Structures are given as C-alpha cells and as structure tokens.
Amino acid sequence: MTTQQKQRVGAALASLVLGILGLVLIGPLGSIPAVICGHVALSRIKKNPDALDGDGLALAGLILGYVQIGLMVIMLPLLAAILIPAITRATASAGMVATVANGANIYKSVFAAQMDGEIRDDGTTVWPRKGEYRTSTEYFIHLVESNVMTVSYAFFAAPGIPPAKSTDAKDFKAENNAWRLVLGLDEAPEGTPFLFTRNYDPGTLPGGDGPLVLNDVPPFGTKGMVVVLKGGSAYWLKGNQLNNTLFNPAETPASNNMAIVGP
Numbered sequence: 001m002t003t004q005q006k007q008r009v010g011a012a013l014a015s016l017v018l019g020i021l022g023l024v025l026i027g028p029l030g031s032i033p034a035v036i037c038g039h040v041a042l043s044r045i046k047k048n049p050d051a052l053d054g055d056g057l058a059l060a061g062l063i064l065g066y067v068q069i070g071l072m073v074i075m076l077p078l079l080a081a082i083l084i085p086a087i088t089r090a091t092a093s094a095g096m097v098a099t100v101a102n103g104a105n106i107y108k109s110v111f112a113a114q115m116d117g118e119i120r121d122d123g124t125t126v127w128p129r130k131g132e133y134r135t136s137t138e139y140f141i142h143l144v145e146s147n148v149m150t151v152s153y154a155f156f157a158a159p160g161i162p163p164a165k166s167t168d169a170k171d172f173k174a175e176n177n178a179w180r181l182v183l184g185l186d187e188a189p190e191g192t193p194f195l196f197t198r199n200y201d202p203g204t205l206p207g208g209d210g211p212l213v214l215n216d217v218p219p220f221g222t223k224g225m226v227v228v229l230k231g232g233s234a235y236w237l238k239g240n241q242l243n244n245t246l247f248n249p250a251e252t253p254a255s256n257n258m259a260i261v262g263p
C-alpha cells in the first residue's frame with residue numbers, strides 16, 4: 001500500500017516568505033499579505049488535510065505577520081507623538097520666516113518711498129503720523145493705492161490670518177491683516193518697533209526689560225511673534241527671546257507723538 005504524498009499549498013510558502021520580507025525589508029507591505037496568505041493556506045489545508053500540506057509554514061507566516069502588525073499598532077501612536085509636534089514646530093517656523101520676509105519688504109518699500117521724498121525735497125513722508133490712520137489696515141491700503149507697494153492685499157496676511165487675494169481695497173478687511181503699526185516714528189531712533197504681529201497687543205511701547213505676554217490668537221498664538229524695526233531689521237521672537245529688550249532694542253519710550261494701532 002502506497003502513501004499519497006501531500007501537496008504543499010503555495011499560499012503557505014508565500015505567507016512565510018512575505019512575513020520574513022516584512023520583518024527585514026518591506027514592513028507592512030509584507031506583513032499584511034503574509035497574514036492574508038497564511039489564512040488562505042490554513043483554510044485550504046483544513047478543507048483537504050489528507051491531500052494538502054504546509055500548515056507549519058502558514059502558521060509561521062501568520063505569526064510573523066501579526067507580530068509586525070502588533071508592533072505597528074504600538075509604534076504608530078509613539079511616532080505620531082514625536083512627529084506631529086515636530087511638524088507643527090517646523091510649520092510655525094516656516095510661517096514665521098515668510099512673515100519676517102514680508103515685514104522686511106514692507107519696511108523696504110516704505111523706506112524707499114521716504115528716500116524718494118527726501119531726494120525731491122518736497123517734504124513728503126510716508127512714515128505714518130499719530131492720528132493719520134485709525135488702523136494699520138488703512139495704512140496698508142494707502143501704501144497700495146499710492147503705489148508705494150505693488151502687491152495684492154494677501155501680502156499682509158500670515159499663518160492663521162485669511163488672505164485677501166485681491167488688489168481691491170474693498171476686499172481688504174481687519175481680519176485679513178496680520179500687523180500692528182506704530183505711528184509717529186519720524187523722530188524715533190532706529191531700533192524702534194515699526195510693525196509687529198497682532199498677537200502682541202501692548203497698547204503703548206513698553207519700557208524696561210520685562211517679558212512680552214502674547215495673546216493666543218493668530219498668527220502664531222503664544223508660540224512667538226514677528227517684529228520689524230525702524231532701520232530695517234526684521235526677525236521673530238519666541239521662547240526666552242520674548243522680552244522687551246529684543247522687541248524695542250532702542251529702548252524708545254512711549255510719547256504723546258506716538259501711538260500703536262491694530263488692524
């Protein structure tokens with residue numbers, strides 16, 4: 001009497017191979033198919049155990065596949081806990097870099113227009129005086145409409161501030177403007193704040209070297225702020241940098257000729 005040789009199920013071998021590949025090379029691209037192939041193989045063998053073989057291979061593939069899937073379930077939250085804050089910080093930093101660049105360009109445009117007025121000796125000034133503008137939004141509209149800046153009003157937005165993608169002043173509202181503006185800088189020394197993001201609202205220029213308290217509102221919330229100084233320096237402040245020494249390096253005191261207006 002001869003014993004019939006059992007046929008090995010191909011899915012069983014595939015399960016083992018995929019489980020090994022998933023463990024050492026391709027991760028979930030191998031582990032998930034390993035589990036599928038393992039179950040398929042065991043199902044076929046169970047239906048015809050006298051003719052089919054490979055249950056050991058299929059079981060090994062299943063174990064390898066499930067172990068890797070279990071590790072992924074454990075590791076993904078840990079990776080998310082690490083990566084999400086890092087991505088958030090990187091995004092915020094990128095937003096601050098772009099806002100610094102925009103603020104610097106606003107200053108350059110204003111300074112260039114100021115120099116043109118002095119060269120013409122016509123008494124023209126684009127340094128906004130106290131009482132001349134009720135809001136920084138009005139001032140930026142003046143810059144665009146007088147061709148001091150040839151940009152759309154989206155230029156004055158920042159992360160978390162919806163941009164006004166238009167060159168029509170009617171479309172530019174306070175909610176589209178990221179900046180506060182210091183009025184009355186004609187006689188102020190360089191190093192006096194000219195622009196800063198709206199999440200800081202000191203009312204008047206603070207004195208001393210105390211900390212800056214930011215509001216948890218866009219842009220940047222309490223994570224940081226951007227400041228542009230008379231003289232052209234533009235930078236962000238965050239963490240231990242949030243102090244008045246860096247915000248107002250000229251130590252310019254508040255005066256009756258100066259005022260801060262928001263959007």
